[in-house]
Amino acid sequence: MFKIKKGAMFGLDARIALAIFGALSVISGAALYSAIQEAKATALLTEFREISKAWEAYYLDTGNMLESYDSNAGAANDNFYRRKFYNLYKDPGVVGWSGPYLSDYYEATCMYCHNTKYNAYVGMFIATTDVAWGDTVEWNGAKCSSGRKNCFVWSYFRMVDDNYAKLIDQKVDGGDGPSVGNFRWWKQSTVYVHSLKIAAVKNPVD
Numbered sequence: 057m058f059k060i061k062k063g064a065m066f067g068l069d070a071r072i073a074l075a076i077f078g079a080l081s082v083i084s085g086a087a088l089y090s091a092i093q094e095a096k097a098t099a100l101l102t103e104f105r106e107i108s109k110a111w112e113a114y115y116l117d118t119g120n121m122l123e124s125y126d127s128n129a130g131a132a133n134d135n136f137y138r139r140k141f142y143n144l145y146k147d148p149g150v151v152g153w154s155g156p157y158l159s160d161y162y163e164a165t166c167m168y169c170h171n172t173k174y175n176a177y178v179g180m181f182i183a184t185t186d187v188a189w190g191d192t193v194e195w196n197g198a199k200c201s202s203g204r205k206n207c208f209v210w211s212y213f214r215m216v217d218d219n220y221a222k223l224i225d226q227k228v229d230g231g232d233g234p235s236v237g238n239f240r241w242w243k244q245s246t247v248y249v250h251s252l253k254i255a256a257v258k259n260p261v262d
Contacts, residue, residue, distance in 0.1 A: 097223035100213070104224075104252040107211045110144045110157035111180065111254055118152040121209070121257060122180060134196050136260070139180040139209070142169050176215035182207055182257060190240035191233070195251060200259045207259045212251040214244065221250055228252070 114122065122139035140148070145156035169178055183189065183198040184205040200207040221234070221241045229237035238253040 097220040101224050108254045113157045117154045118150045137182045141179040176213040188235045190235035190242050203262045209254045209257050210251045214249045218248040
């Protein structure tokens with residue numbers, strides 16, 4: 057009768073055990089990575105919403121939109137639609153201002169303020185939802201450059217990492233993609249811009 061040596065059996069058992077351990081490690085590692093990405097996406101979305109609340113508080117206190125970066129630039133210029141985000145924590149001298157509405161975590165001296173936590177530039181702009189934008193079309197393709205358009209103020213993070221976009225989109229819009237809904241994103245050169253709709257505002261050219 058053929059007999060298997062004990063040493064050979066032990067070696068086989070060890071290899072099976074190692075294979076199982078390796079498979080479990082891969083599964084555990086993937087699950088851990090997924091959980092980390094989910095937590096980061098949730099944290100970024102929370103920060104988006106804190107910015108939205110800050111803008112709403114500013115608007116209720118002052119009755120005004122945040123000041124344009126260049127109100128004299130005209131409706132064709134991007135800076136006509138970009139808003140001075142840092143006035144949410146730096147008193148612009150507007151009547152009714154009762155801030156700071158955000159902490160001065162962001163640099164007040166830069167034109168487009170820097171968030172070191174996410175290695176991102178953050179700000180606000182006005183764009184319409186009457187046309188699709190996002191994915192390969194930047195927000196400035198949806199300027200409220202003519203009257204009778206539905207316009208909204210949006211907050212944005214301009215960042216290198218794009219791992220969170222689809223996760224946030226799933227939470228906000230049920231995963232409807234980059235160019236529609238209340239959360240949109242697109243690639244700008246080598247970085248990505250993630251934007252969240254805050255509220256309807258008066259068309260600046262009406």
